[in-house]
Amino acid sequence: MNKSPGQISAGTLWAALTGIFAASILLPLPGSDGRIAHLPSLCPFYNITGLPCPGCGLTRAFVSLGHGQWLQSLHWHPLGWLIALILACLWVRNGVYWLRGTLLWSISASANRWLTWGGLGGLILFSAARIGWLTVHHLRF
Numbered sequence: 001m002n003k004s005p006g007q008i009s010a011g012t013l014w015a016a017l018t019g020i021f022a023a024s025i026l027l028p029l030p031g032s033d034g035r036i037a038h039l040p041s042l043c044p045f046y047n048i049t050g051l052p053c054p055g056c057g058l059t060r061a062f063v064s065l066g067h068g069q070w071l072q073s074l075h076w077h078p079l080g081w082l083i084a085l086i087l088a089c090l091w092v093r094n095g096v097y098w099l100r101g102t103l104l105w106s107i108s109a110s111a112n113r114w115l116t117w118g119g120l121g122g123l124i125l126f127s128a129a130r131i132g133w134l135t136v137h138h139l140r141f
Helices: 010-026 044-049 058-066 070-076 080-100 109-136
Strands: none
Touching (some): 010 058, 010 080, 058 080
């Protein structure tokens, strides 16, 4: 896997994903107020509007998954499980490449672009629908 300028190495990505998964297990479950370890929200979009951004709830969803609380994870972000699965696949792929120098599967640059932009577009559309649902039903995130 040749690294283009601006790309991070397989080992760096593997280490970052390992940190995310470790934090998901080590952090305490979110409280009834949604806070983890009584820390306030760091999301500027949410703090200004009171509405969830596309990533709002992912940390809480990952922490819930890390503790085996699947339904609670779905409550915090309905796509958290899918994003965690994608990150787990990237973790395995980059870990094997970093350790052995061989790819388990290859993705063309074109397919990578389509998957990346399609995934981001889908996340944004989902978030717009979630904001609409919360607004119409006068629910608070």
